[in-house]
Amino acid sequence: MHSSAKSPILIALSLVLAPLVQAAPAQAPTMSQLLAGSSAADWRPLDPENTLYLELASGRVVIELAPAFAPLHVANIRALAHAGYFNGLAILRVQDDYVVQWGDADGTRALADGVEKVAAEFDAPIGAHDAFTRLPDGDVYAPLVGFSGDFPAARDPKIGRTWLVHCYAMVGVGRDDDTRSTGAELYAVIGHAPRHLDRNVALVGRIVKGIDELSSLPRGGEQMGFYSKTQATVPIRAIELAADVAPAERSNLEVLRTDSRLFLRVIESRRNRPEEWFKAEAGHIDVCNVPIPVREIPPAAAQSSP
């Protein structure tokens, strides 16, 4: 804990010592300062093959897919987006402090060719996911938490499994009691991390821009936040794979690499906030309170990327 108040004695002492001391100890940098001092190598451009644009009347929501964790579902979602399956569907459900869900309310629309239910992808063998920036702060739900492929993740070394975790803005696949699913119904987390869903659903990605287009939608009036017949519908104009969108129309986003040294410094800047306003240091940070920064870069810069 630090205080902004100084006693008269300390002030007098600092006046006396001022000529002897070169400078006060540097204040730890804030996240904004750290990001302002980042280098290009700290950032990873989004892969258009793993990026979805969910287009609403109010704006675009950008989703980064996580094929390393859910290859079967991501392949389905890519095929569905490519075939225009989602275009003209609607938001089905907005449950406060929980999720926004979208898909085909009637379940009558034909899926894209080759898309059918695939096996559950609730977790994956650790072997395929060696990159893991461990967060040493502990976790209520999982033996280990951290970041893998720039997504929040957990792992249990005893059973050799890893999985993505349900932080705010994560995107998962709706399913019924069957553990298999197609990926044609998706949801995004818009509340306190519902970590009890971990390992019960295939998480397939994360919203990296525009989640406020979803989180600020009117809540549904029916059970579980389903929209009632009397509520205005929220149409989905389209969900497109960025690779299917003309380069000039793409959102040029980069994600901070969570295996960078800079990211470790970002974590510390959020674990113990250096801003003057804070009086008590938290000393710890929850995996879902660690921001994974995203930045927009000018199209010219994006096009010159390798």
Place this chain on the structure above:
Amino acid sequence: MHSSAKSPILIALSLVLAPLVQAAPAQAPTMSQLLAGSSAADWRPLDPENTLYLELASGRVVIELAPAFAPLHVANIRALAHAGYFNGLAILRVQDDYVVQWGDADGTRALADGVEKVAAEFDAPIGAHDAFTRLPDGDVYAPLVGFSGDFPAARDPKIGRTWLVHCYAMVGVGRDDDTRSTGAELYAVIGHAPRHLDRNVALVGRIVKGIDELSSLPRGGEQMGFYSKTQATVPIRAIELAADVAPAERSNLEVLRTDSRLFLRVIESRRNRPEEWFKAEAGHIDVCNVPIPVREIPPAAAQSSP
């Protein structure tokens, strides 16, 4: 972990045994089932002297105040509401995954008589808060977490202090770099629990009904979610103390007592969800994922309460 699939051998065996077995082991009850079986003594009516109604055009937000944790600020807020101080002010700030804040943008409106800055109430001595239903699941931020006065709380026995924690729907007092504040500017949490604010702000209560009126507001376009001049304002029609409102106009709410045996069963029903849909048991629960149930009772029943 449990599976809904049965092997043919198990099905055959259960057919053979069916006449011998009275019933399958009872499934653990869901939260809905537990609440449906509650008794009147499990619930605590709100005290009109500790209840605020924040009235928006879209509906009423009900806030339960926590005078046991922040007596000075709660006294101020009561005086401000009683004097009509908040009436006609507006929502200042809606920052996604963080807070909604309201108050006097210009800071020019006169406070109520006797209301001035009071000392920080970031935590309190444990002695005054003997009632504490401890959650044994652990916590990333605090040595102990649980529930006190039917609010989510933490404590550190080593230093003998306790404090309310920043779960979704908690209400706190905005302040500047000074640790003292008046209570004339308030905020509510509308995102993943910003626990780094714990012990940095006076939390003064919790929204027990209508938080979706705040969480679904358009996000502000300026830094920190402040509304820009071009955005529509969201006026606060009034903030009134329930005690100042005619009984027929009050919201008749009851909160589940967190020192009841039923509440422990509610926690377990959320820690390991009994619903068929869930395949993997979480085994643990975060303090901010434990619901503190609220119910609305018919006015007649409310008026006959002692």
